[in-house]
């Protein structure tokens with residue numbers, strides 16, 4: 001993964017812990033009506049032809065999260081912005097709404113390997129997303145970050161500064 005490790009962050013990016021991230025995403029999902037069209041047009045300009053339909057399959061709340069992530073000032077280049085935007089692309093397979101996601105998240109904590117169907121797909125969205133993005137010909141950084149974005153930073157295969165920057169953007 002040498003090409004990935006050569007990227008450096010501007011420093012100072014502080015990833016939040018997983019619990020804080022989930023709570024914040026939950027409340028954002030309740031009030032979110034979708035990203036602003038101008039920001040969305042900017043982001044679409046960064047995506048490939050194959051990534052664009054994946055983006056449009058995401059829910060309005062997920063597209064808002066994608067845009068907010070891609071706009072994080074700590075990101076150093078467009079490769080990181082695209083990786084930040086598409087990290088949750090695997091959620092399009094599960095197609096769960098906000099409350100079902102809460103259920104899947106909580107049940108996943110209680111029964112780490114016991115979920116089935118769309119709940120299991122939601123729980124497995126990092127791997128599903130990575131597979132979809134790889135099929136779509138996305139950049140290696142985009143694929144790897146989708147696969148690893150719920151791992152502890154210490155387990156990431158990306159360069160530590162890159163992983164920390166992308167986690168801060170999430």
Ligand SMILES: [Fe+2]
Nearest residue numbers: 087088149150
């Ligand atoms: Fe995720």
Ligand SMILES: [Fe+2]
Nearest residue numbers: 065087088170
């Ligand atoms: Fe996320």
